[in-house]
Structure formats: C-alpha cells, structure tokens
Amino acid sequence: MIRIFLLGFMGAGKTTLGRAFAKAMNMDFIDLDYYIEARYRKTVRQIFEERGEDGFRQIERNLLHEAAEFEDVIVSLGGGTPCFFDNMDYMNGQGLTVYLECSPEVLVRRLKLGKDKRPLLKDKSDEQLMDYVVETMKQRAAFYEKAQLRMNGARLESKKQVAESVEELRHLVNL
Numbered sequence: 001m002i003r004i005f006l007l008g009f010m011g012a013g014k015t016t017l018g019r020a021f022a023k024a025m026n027m028d029f030i031d032l033d034y035y036i037e038a039r040y041r042k043t044v045r046q047i048f049e050e051r052g053e054d055g056f057r058q059i060e061r062n063l064l065h066e067a068a069e070f071e072d073v074i075v076s077l078g079g080g081t082p083c084f085f086d087n088m089d090y091m092n093g094q095g096l097t098v099y100l101e102c103s104p105e106v107l108v109r110r111l112k113l114g115k116d117k118r119p120l121l122k123d124k125s126d127e128q129l130m131d132y133v134v135e136t137m138k139q140r141a142a143f144y145e146k147a148q149l150r151m152n153g154a155r156l157e158s159k160k161q162v163a164e165s166v167e168e169l170r171h172l173v174n175l
C-alpha cells in the first residue's frame with residue numbers, strides 16, 4: 001500500500017504533478033481543495049468568505065483526515081495544509097510526504113495567472129505578490145521542511161517536463 005502527500009506553496013505544481021503521477025501509476029488522486037469543494041458544494045473562495053480562514057482550516061483538517069485513510073493514493077494538499085494543527089506530523093505518520101520546492105520567481109510567475117480563485121492572493125497587485133510569497137514562505141518553511149522527501153517543482157511547464165517529473169517522483173518514492 002502506498003500513500004503519498006504532495007505539499008508545497010501555492011503554484012508549486014502539486015495538482016499538476018499529483019494528477020499526472022496518479023494517471024501514470026494507476027493510483028487514486030485526491031486534490032484536497034477539490035475534495036473540500038465537492039463535499040461542501042462551494043468554492044474555497046466562498047468558504048473563506050463565509051467562515052473565514054479559521055473555518056476553512058478546520059474543514060481542511062477534517063477532510064485531510066478522511067483522505068489520509070485511503071489506500072494507494074496520492075493526495076495534493078493546499079499550500080497551507082501542512083502549516084496548521086498537527087497536520088504535518090499526522091501526515092508523516094500516515095504516509096510519505098513530498099515537498100515540491102519552487103523559487104519565489106517561478107511561483108510568482110505562475111500565481112499571477114491564478115490569483116482570483118485563491119482567497120489569500122485575490123487582493124494583491126502583481127507587485128505585492130512577490131513580497132507576500134517571500135514573507136509567507138519564510139513562515140511556512142519550518143513546516144514544509146518536515147517533509148520526508150523533496151523534489152523540484154520548477155520543471156512542470158510542458159508535457160515532457162511533467163512526464164519527467166513523474167519519473168523523478170516514482171524513483172523518489174521507490175516505485
């Protein structure tokens with residue numbers, strides 16, 4: 001049985017890599033944000049608006065505990081999932097944790113395109129985005145660094161790179 005948790009900052013490519021990996025390995029794929037949205041029939045943005053970040057983090061933790069019981073699965077987390085409650089220690093006990101690392105430059109380039117659906121970024125100008133990413137990354141680093149394994153998330157920009165990253169992850173987790 002294998003259970004993998006993919007973590008990293010918003011824009012690191014967790015969903016892209018997780019989905020491609022699951023397809024290639026014939027495993028189940030759970031994207032925690034989509035899982036939450038399907039269960040609550042609301043977008044992450046609506047949940048933030050209605051319940052605040054604290055309410056969202058509670059839901060995120062509850063549904064993480066559900067997804068972390070599934071078998072032969074790769075779970076792509078939200079960027080903040082590892083940084084609340086004891087989520088990181090819990091996941092380290094449930095399976096393999098992989099930190100998808102990316103430089104702030106790469107993250108900001110990708111996030112400029114996806115700001116609207118991310119409640120923590122929606123009001124930031126492109127100029128404010130770099131400061132936000134650098135500052136938030138500093139606060140989150142200690143949590144992300146608890147991951148058992150790491151890989152580079154920068155090379156997910158073409159079909160070929162995604163396929164190569166899938167191979168890299170396969171070796172990393174010994175599959």
Ligand code: S3P
Nearest residue numbers: 009010011033078079080118119
């Ligand atoms: C968040 C990241 C988002 C989503 C929510 C909060 C964060 O997921 O869970 O908007 O705190 O970094 P992605 O990393 O998939 O964008």
